[in-house]
Amino acid sequence: MSRFEPREIESKWQDAWDEAGVFTARRDESKPKYYVLEMFPYPSGRIHMGHVRNYTMGDVIARYKNSCGFSVLHPMGWDAFGMPAENAAMERGGHPATWTYDNIADMRGQMKPLGLSIDWSREFATCDPEYYGQQQSMFIDFMDKGLVYRKNAVVNWDPVDMTVLANEQVEDGRGWRSGALVERRELTQWFFKISDFSEELLDALDGLDNWPEKVKLMQRNWIGKSRGLQFAFDRTDGGDAIEVYTTRPDTLMGASFVGISPDHPIAKQLEAENPEVAAFVAECRKGGTTEEAIETAEKLGYDTGIKVKHPLNPNWELPVWIANFILMDYGTGAIFACPAHDQRDLDFCRKYDLPVTDTFFALDDPKPVENEAFVPPKTDKVKWVNHFAGLDEATGEEAINTTIDFAENAGWGQGVTKFRLRDWGLSRQRYWGCPIPVVHCEDCGVVPEKKENLPVELPKDVTFDKPGNPLDRHPTWRDCACPTCGKPAKRETDTMDTFVDSSWYYARFTAPNAATPTNMADAEYWMNVDQYIGGIEHAILHLLYSRFFARAMQICGHLPEKAVEPFDALFTQGMVTHEIYQTRDENGRPVYHLPEDVTDGKLADGTEVEIIPSAKMSKSKKNVVDPVNIIEAFGADTARWFVLSDSPPERDVEWTASGAEAAYKFLGRVWRMANDIADLEGEGKGDEDLQRAMHKAIHEVTMGIESFGFNTSVAKLYAYANAIQKSKAGAETKKLAMKTMAQLMAPMTPHLAEEVWSVLGGEGLVATAAWPKADEKMLVEDTVTMPIQINGKRRSELKIAKDLPKEEVEKLALADEAVIKALAGGQPKKLIVVPGRIINVVV
RNA sequence: GCCCAAGUGGCGGAAUGGUAGACGCAGGGGAUUCAAAAUCCCCCGAUGGCAACAUCGUGAGAGUUCGAAUCUCUCCUUGGGCACCA
Numbered sequence: 001m002s003r004f005e006p007r008e009i010e011s012k013w014q015d016a017w018d019e020a021g022v023f024t025a026r027r028d029e030s031k032p033k034y035y036v037l038e039m040f041p042y043p044s045g046r047i048h049m050g051h052v053r054n055y056t057m058g059d060v061i062a063r064y065k066n067s068c069g070f071s072v073l074h075p076m077g078w079d080a081f082g083m084p085a086e087n088a089a090m091e092r093g094g095h096p097a098t099w100t101y102d103n104i105a106d107m108r109g110q111m112k113p114l115g116l117s118i119d120w121s122r123e124f125a126t127c128d129p130e131y132y133g134q135q136q137s138m139f140i141d142f143m144d145k146g147l148v149y150r151k152n153a154v155v156n157w158d159p160v161d162m163t164v165l166a167n168e169q170v171e172d173g174r175g176w177r178s179g180a181l182v183e184r185r186e187l188t189q190w191f192f193k194i195s196d197f198s199e200e201l202l203d204a205l206d207g208l209d210n211w212p213e214k215v216k217l218m219q220r221n222w223i224g225k226s227r228g229l230q231f232a233f234d235r236t237d238g239g240d241a242i243e244v245y246t247t248r249p250d251t252l253m254g255a256s257f258v259g260i261s262p263d264h265p266i267a268k269q270l271e272a273e274n275p276e277v278a279a280f281v282a283e284c285r286k287g288g289t290t291e292e293a294i295e296t297a298e299k300l301g302y303d304t305g306i307k308v309k310h311p312l313n314p315n316w317e318l319p320v321w322i323a324n325f326i327l328m329d330y331g332t333g334a335i336f337a338c339p340a341h342d343q344r345d346l347d348f349c350r351k352y353d354l355p356v357t358d359t360f361f362a363l364d365d366p367k368p369v370e371n372e373a374f375v376p377p378k379t380d381k382v383k384w385v386n387h388f389a390g391l392d393e394a395t396g397e398e399a400i401n402t403t404i405d406f407a408e409n410a411g412w413g414q415g416v417t418k419f420r421l422r423d424w425g426l427s428r429q430r431y432w433g434c435p436i437p438v439v440h441c442e443d444c445g446v447v448p449e450k451k452e453n454l455p456v457e458l459p460k461d462v463t464f465d466k467p468g469n470p471l472d473r474h475p476t477w478r479d480c481a482c483p484t485c486g487k488p489a490k491r492e493t494d495t496m497d498t499f500v501d502s503s504w505y506y507a508r509f510t511a512p513n514a515a516t517p518t519n520m521a522d523a524e525y526w527m528n529v530d531q532y533i534g535g536i537e538h539a540i541l542h543l544l545y546s547r548f549f550a551r552a553m554q555i556c557g558h559l560p561e562k563a564v565e566p567f568d569a570l571f572t573q574g575m576v577t578h579e580i581y582q583t584r585d586e587n588g589r590p591v592y593h594l595p596e597d598v599t600d601g602k603l604a605d606g607t608e609v610e611i612i613p614s615a616k617m618s619k620s621k622k623n624v625v626d627p628v629n630i631i632e633a634f635g636a637d638t639a640r641w642f643v644l645s646d647s648p649p650e651r652d653v654e655w656t657a658s659g660a661e662a663a664y665k666f667l668g669r670v671w672r673m674a675n676d677i678a679d680l681e682g683e684g685k686g687d688e689d690l691q692r693a694m695h696k697a698i699h700e701v702t703m704g705i706e707s708f709g710f711n712t713s714v715a716k717l718y719a720y721a722n723a724i725q726k727s728k729a730g731a732e733t734k735k736l737a738m739k740t741m742a743q744l745m746a747p748m749t750p751h752l753a754e755e756v757w758s759v760l761g762g763e764g765l766v767a768t769a770a771w772p773k774a775d776e777k778m779l780v781e782d783t784v785t786m787p788i789q790i791n792g793k794r795r796s797e798l799k800i801a802k803d804l805p806k807e808e809v810e811k812l813a814l815a816d817e818a819v820i821k822a823l824a825g826g827q828p829k830k831l832i833v834v835p836g837r838i839i840n841v842v843v
Numbered sequence: 844g845c846c847c848a849a850g851u852g853g854c855g856g857a858a859u860g861g862u863a864g865a866c867g868c869a870g871g872g873g874a875u876u877c878a879a880a881a882u883c884c885c886c887c888g889a890u891g892g893c894a895a896c897a898u899c900g901u902g903a904g905a906g907u908u909c910g911a912a913u914c915u916c917u918c919c920u921u922g923g924g925c926a927c928c929a
Contacts, residue, residue, distance in 0.1 A: 083928070168928045168929095169927085215847085222925085294844090427927090539924070540846095541926065575923095645855090788862095789862080792911095797862075837862095838910085842910090
């Protein structure tokens, strides 16, 4: 017999699939459709094991659904705009477009050998003018519907390079290239009005039954609906009152000071008048724009000298401080601080020696707050100190509602609902993105470009030798005619956030060549995405933006109403990790080594390496395994089988060389079994047992695929292979068992499955064969083994008929030797019989 | 700092309120072989015991339950996100 040769098998069957065109998605109204989509990749140039895992999972679903009779759409494309292309141009010269399209060609070449059931005829890249032109057209539609506007927003500003930095380009508060201390600076930017949809995006989460709870919870918290009280503090100097918003109005009697953001209008006014304030505010603006940077920065305050009157007692004056931790973007940019019940306020008050007043205590512990704020859950009852609305014992929730009613009745405050969700700032001061299709005209202002002039294409003649946006300094690109009055005007040079590109690609796949963003008939048929698969790192931004975009597209007539929630089911898969191998150079700095250079913990020259526990594969740590090498050594099926086998899909999987070898060995074993069984003839023994094992395997493997438990499907297939191998059944039964094995393995190891199928005389391609059905009758066991527990510990067991009445089971249990011994002649305190599961005797 | 997860043998994991450790890896023993590779069979949580068996055991601590890896609370560790990485 010849050997298992994955390379020959795999290219042979890939050709066969191509020839039969089995993966071309067809709009077939006579069939139910199934749209499976994995988050499309950024074209970095190399595929990595994370891609292999992600796309293999999607492929299992796509192939399985295809076998179940669905018309399947399983497309692939490229999230092709973004910073790395510009960085490459800066570092190595060349053009971002060349770099990107070369990378796409390389990655496509690396992906094809995986044998994924992708309809490659629908492929596109978001940097194709055909794609981003449609995106520009939608941007203009969104403008028409009032979903787009401009306002000022803060960016990371590098004062040396005179350029805007992405958050990732800020390291420890400094620009990554210049090393200069980064400042927060305001710039006029384009925004999508996602906040118009806050309530809707929040409420609709309840309908997403097939999304992970954790993702919905993260989005709920991100949208952050809160109810609170808005009211004004009157100033003693007669200046403009200070509006504050608070979610804890019930703690108003514990107010210590009023705090305003460094970007608050009052702070800005003082900044202009008072050099000391200007210096303080400048200090506050140091550092990056991320919430993390702001929250973890040292808390700084400045007493403005302004005083305000407490709304409940005009004789009670509170000082107004500027504080660096107050965000202008949230609420009104001003707060009152209640240090007794907020740790951050308390730390601030202790630092600047401001008063701390308790407003409530725990029911059983009236201890004043010292350096730890008392913050019980809002659902806990607490005891109030002279509450102004007359409360004595009440929960925080009750107190908040009572206080809002009290303030509204008294006329000094208003209950309001606010959301944490901010509008989506889409402006980027960068070249390699979709140009925002608007024109600045001296007479007409900011106006959209005419649709017939789309796409507004990126100019090709640009250089990256200087920091900043090449579009800004291009000699002619900005010049254009005003679409309204025809006079000379200037193009907008901001490009779009790459999240815009990925917010509608799923819709474009339904009609990738349409002359409009989508084609309604195609969108009607293919939408929604039935199964979306991607990393948990996209739980909030990408998924929330896509949900917004689907709504905006629906409003503009680009998607049917049913598609406002574009992803029916979501699955978030884990990462592929690997151990890190490290030595140290003469200065003690770590030096990393590729896994392929390490054998038994040693380098080729015998140096021992330090082994650091597994982490996400990354080039900088060199703990990467190139799928191309694995496919070359073992074949695509082995890579696919391995990434599915060891870990549950939602968790990280650790790549190990021994695991990959084990996968390869198993596939070889299946191949040999198939060839052995193909030659088998005649009768045998135990046919029914093997048939039962077969139906059990069909049932269990199917359940595993349906529930995204691919690792358990794999385990069941191992067990089934063992059962076939041990069985002495006749040739016919064994051949059927083995053909079923091929079908069950086909979604995971499609090439081997085709080979096994054909060796055993299967008809046509296993890829198009109907999925096997388990016979319910074959799954039922007549007798069951029931464990007997005594006081919750397993002590004995009982083999009984499955449908034996409860009373009979009790009798048999009480007659068990171990039970008799434990009872020592007495009566059991309690006897629990869970039919078919367990017996527990309490003595 | 805030939000969300995860933690089970030497290792990856199974079991989602009912026999903890399925299946696989590593390890040990055996068969086959002149020998090796490949392959096949058996054993394999810890402690004690010749054994039957007993005790302990799912990050730590408490709680609910006849019964907890699974539910609740507190803590620890690791990972993801924090609006310009994609």
